[in-house]
Amino acid sequence: MSSSEIDRLIQLLAKLPGLGPRSARRAALHLIKRRESLLSPLADAMHEAADAIKTCSVCGNLDTRDPCSVCADPRRDGALVCVVEEVGDLWALERTGSFKGLYHVLGGTLSALEGIGPDDLNVSGLINRARRPEVTEVILAMNATVEGQTTAHYITDRLADCDVTVSRLAHGVPVGGELDYLDDGTLTAALRSRRPF
Amino acid sequence: MSSSEIDRLIQLLAKLPGLGPRSARRAALHLIKRRESLLSPLADAMHEAADAIKTCSVCGNLDTRDPCSVCADPRRDGALVCVVEEVGDLWALERTGSFKGLYHVLGGTLSALEGIGPDDLNVSGLINRARRPEVTEVILAMNATVEGQTTAHYITDRLADCDVTVSRLAHGVPVGGELDYLDDGTLTAALRSRRPF
Known part of the structure; x- marks a missing residue:
């Protein structure tokens, strides 16, 4: 049985984007098994970030x-x-x-x-x-x-x-992109905005 | 530009199973935007778990x-x-x-x-x-x-x-499973271990 501390950790981890209840459980186990090397450093990093990070009053960064x-x-x-x-x-x-x-x-x-x-x-x-x-x-x-x-x-x-x-920003073919895999809208935009070679 | 505090948070989050560098960045942003409601409580829960959780000397739980x-x-x-x-x-x-x-x-x-x-x-x-x-x-x-x-x-x-x-544990058809989607090994095991109806 998992304790209330573990349950709470899982519940909070499940609120991260990309983690569902199942992967949150996996992440919690992963963390608890690596208490010294990962769980404590991550908790410290989170506390530091929570204390130190501000929203820039000029640009919102x-x-x-x-x-x-x-x-x-x-x-x-x-x-x-x-x-x-x-x-x-x-x-x-x-x-x-x-x-x-x-x-x-x-x-x-x-x-x-x-x-x-x-x-x-x-x-x-x-x-x-x-x-x-x-x-x-x-x-x-x-x-x-x-x-x-x-x-x-x-x-x-x-x-x-x-x-x-x-x-x-310009629309067009992404660098490394293949025409065959691009949507019609992107191809049309790339054609319209064609540049001298 | 992200600060060293944010970089460190991203690096540590990327060590969680199921999170790559990209999703770790997304998770870090998600956390930093919710400093009061998610980042601090999660950091606290991690500290509590790191302090409180032990490995059971009898069973390893x-x-x-x-x-x-x-x-x-x-x-x-x-x-x-x-x-x-x-x-x-x-x-x-x-x-x-x-x-x-x-x-x-x-x-x-x-x-x-x-x-x-x-x-x-x-x-x-x-x-x-x-x-x-x-x-x-x-x-x-x-x-x-x-x-x-x-x-x-x-x-x-x-x-x-x-x-x-x-x-x-018994091998067999998972409850709710459809025969058509099961591998041969499971079907063979389910047939061999058939039970009177």
Whole structure:
């Protein structure tokens, strides 16, 4: 029989994305068997993260400092603001190392179905940033989903009276992608946006 | 950019079974966004588990007490000892609520490939328990895999001079199972072990 401590651990682990009740049980056992090498260090890391991580008041990134290390970095180009849905998207772009501007995390997408309106997203903060004289371009890097593109259109409208260029990520064939496996929409977009070779 | 605290959390989460680097990142973000409601409680639950959980010196179960709550329960039938590979198997049998005897956790299976011999498993502890006068039956509940069955045969040999009946779990059609989807081995076993209707 598992004790109440183990039950509670399993219940909380099951709330992680990608873990169901069964895999949470497996993860709990895995952890309890490695008390010294994994369970205690992970608990410590979680406590440290819970204490130290803040939401950046400028861009919405998660970091131990506020403003976050991206916003506080003087080498970043303050003229470019890249708008993303979630912090995970910011991290994905940072991993490429190819963007040297700043970010703005919306915190989701507009969704009539889930009742998420403009006031639930960090849109007004973006408009305020776009009004600053140093900002010249806003790059919309929302997901290529219906919700993401709806949100992108809404933000383009809201940015109309700001003195900034609004751009979006290119659609096309993913690098390493095979045409035969791509959907029609992507292929059509790739054809339309073809570039001189 | 993610901070070193977040990186460390992701690295440790990626060591959980079922979580790769990508899903560990997703889990870390999920946790950090829910600092109050999930991250801190999970860290606390892990600390409590790390401090409180012990390995039962009698059967190898994991519990906050030693002997564990199964071994210490006077209502359990001490004549029956059910041998399982891992604590997870013990939990699975306990969830059925249909076994009222005691358990013995081997801690794995014999494996020439991974260099796991009888001394790496809790076999001698089982032999000592089987020699006690109150024990009359040892039920081998190893997995129906090659390793599990090899281990079962080995233990049967070692138990030969103990005064106990050695039994194993029945093979057959899983309850709710459809014949068309079952492998030949299971069907053959189910036919051989057919019972009067």
